[in-house]
Amino acid sequence: MVDQNLPLRLVDLLPDLGHEAVHVKALExxxxxxxxxxxxxxxxxxxxxxxxxxxxxxxxxxxxxxxLLLIHAGNVSNTALFQRPLDIWPPVVNRFRAGDRLVELR
Structure with missing residues (x-):
């Protein structure tokens, strides 16, 4: 579930990584x-x-x-924002599968 402070296009990236995604905008x-x-x-x-x-x-x-997947991206372009999860996605998934409730991307 992608929060309102992140771009709608992020929802398109997550299915490419094997995960369902919905933006809060789609949920009104x-x-x-x-x-x-x-x-x-x-x-x-x-x-x-x-x-x-x-x-x-x-x-x-x-x-x-x-x-919670908390992204600490700061003021970066959408291209940089979308690249970060791609670079480290397998460890993020592994942490959630291991039972972590919080993963922070810096």
Whole structure:
């Protein structure tokens, strides 16, 4: 589940890596508060993909349910933003499969 602070095109990249993806815009949640997005992800057993560090508060809560891929990209071009996951995707997937609930890309 790609958060509103990331480009819609990121949704196109994730299926190429073998994963379903939906942008909050497609769910009509672009103005939804973070807790609502998190609850949706919990109910859908989804991973929230975001640059928004506010999601850390939900992920750290006991029994949080969802998982978080937090991207620390800063002010970079979309090309650079999309290349980063491609460069290190297998370790990211392995960490989630191993049970990690938080993976941070720097």
């Amino acid at each position: 949640m672009t103005t939804a508060p973070d807790p609502s997005i998190w609850r949706y992800a919990v109910a859908d057993d989804a991973i929230v993909v975001s640059e928004d560090g506010d999601f850390l508060a939900f992920e750290r809560h006991p029994g949080a349910g969802a998982r």
